[in-house]
Amino acid sequence: MSSNRKKVVLIGTGMVGMSFAYAALNQNVCDELVLLDLNEKRAEGEAMDLNHGLAFSPSSMKIYSGGYSDCNDADVVIISAGVNQKPGESRLQLLKRNADVFSSIVPKVVQSGFEGIFLVATNPVDIMTRITYELSGFNASKVIGTGTTLDTARLRYLMGEYFEVDPRNIHAYVIGEHGDSEFVPWSQALLAAKPIKDVLRDNPSSFYMEELEKISEEVRSAAQKIITAKGATYYGIGMAMVRVVRAILQDENSVLTVSTRLRGEYGGKKDVFIGNPCIVNGGGAKRILELKLSEAELKKLDNSCTVLNDSFKSLSL
Numbered sequence: 001m002s003s004n005r006k007k008v009v010l011i012g013t014g015m016v017g018m019s020f021a022y023a024a025l026n027q028n029v030c031d032e033l034v035l036l037d038l039n040e041k042r043a044e045g046e047a048m049d050l051n052h053g054l055a056f057s058p059s060s061m062k063i064y065s066g067g068y069s070d071c072n073d074a075d076v077v078i079i080s081a082g083v084n085q086k087p088g089e090s091r092l093q094l095l096k097r098n099a100d101v102f103s104s105i106v107p108k109v110v111q112s113g114f115e116g117i118f119l120v121a122t123n124p125v126d127i128m129t130r131i132t133y134e135l136s137g138f139n140a141s142k143v144i145g146t147g148t149t150l151d152t153a154r155l156r157y158l159m160g161e162y163f164e165v166d167p168r169n170i171h172a173y174v175i176g177e178h179g180d181s182e183f184v185p186w187s188q189a190l191l192a193a194k195p196i197k198d199v200l201r202d203n204p205s206s207f208y209m210e211e212l213e214k215i216s217e218e219v220r221s222a223a224q225k226i227i228t229a230k231g232a233t234y235y236g237i238g239m240a241m242v243r244v245v246r247a248i249l250q251d252e253n254s255v256l257t258v259s260t261r262l263r264g265e266y267g268g269k270k271d272v273f274i275g276n277p278c279i280v281n282g283g284g285a286k287r288i289l290e291l292k293l294s295e296a297e298l299k300k301l302d303n304s305c306t307v308l309n310d311s312f313k314s315l316s317l
């Protein structure tokens with residue numbers, strides 16, 4: 001960490017980036033926040049707008065628009081910059097364009113002398129995180145993506161509603177690709193200290209596995225539903241980003257399903273960046289928690305890894 005003052009540089013001040021910034025200001029997550037965008041005027045305007053809310057916030061954060069040299073002494077650089085899908089454009093074409101965007105960003109951050117943690121939110125987030133890792137040459141522990149943190153929050157909220165229990169007492173995770181192949185390893189889900197499968201067994205006329213499967217489907221399709229209703233999703237992911245940044249800046253050792261590079265877990269899986277419970281602290285992704293998955297769950301994770309590897313390999317960096 002550079003000093004006692006916690007500094008974050010946000011690259012990409014669109015809806016997702018600014019939802020992070022607004023939540024960060026209201027939750028007083030850092031001391032200094034630099035806004036950087038290809039559209040410099042936009043970053044300037046956003047900094048002015050946020051500064052005018054300072055008097056009403058619990059924070060005395062220093063907020064300004066800046067350039068890549070500001071990354072030099074930052075603790076965290078967040079990338080939420082990206083381009084949107086054009087009509088008729090395939091996922092792969094979009095991925096290639098976003099890879100080009102990252103080629104114009106990551107080397108400049110590294111050249112500034114930045115030695116902190118990269119947090120990536122741009123989609124497809126697992127692949128963009130891997131691209132950041134490749135372009136930066138950083139140790140894998142210092143490059144993390146938002147992964148399935150938001151999906152996991154959605155799952156815990158919906159399970160809390162179903163079981164009528166505070167979501168904070170639900171310990172269940174969405175793992176895998178942040179996308180279609182993500183899944184809930186139900187064998188590892190707990191209500192407080194009680195396995196969910198035992199809760200179902202002991203309450204056969206109240207709770208049903210079919211309902212839980214519906215919940216996991218609801219989580220998987222949540223982003224698409226929001227996009228259909230209002231065009232984009234941003235508040236939830238902005239708050240998830242604040243949660244990850246706090247875990248880093250406060251050196252929390254919190255367990256979050258960020259996207260991190262597998263290092264031989266799950267039967268020797270390596271290189272792929274994927275959402276999985278991970279201990280996050282000031283050094284970034286400190287340690288991956290390898291779950292004891294069932295055979296069927298392992299197959300789902302295999303599938304997610306294959307999807308992500310195939311997409312990554314289709315790019316020539």
Ligand code: NAD
Binds near residue numbers: 013101104123232237
């Ligand atoms: P947006 O279009 O509102 O903002 C993107 C911003 O990136 C724009 O301000 C643009 O000027 C900037 N930008 C583009 N190229 C740049 C460059 N080379 N350098 C600096 N800035 C550049 O988009 P958004 O709604 O904020 O979404 C941003 C990304 O977040 C998208 O990829 C979206 O899919 C993703 N997203 C991720 C999650 C998640 O769970 N990880 C959730 C929602 C959205």
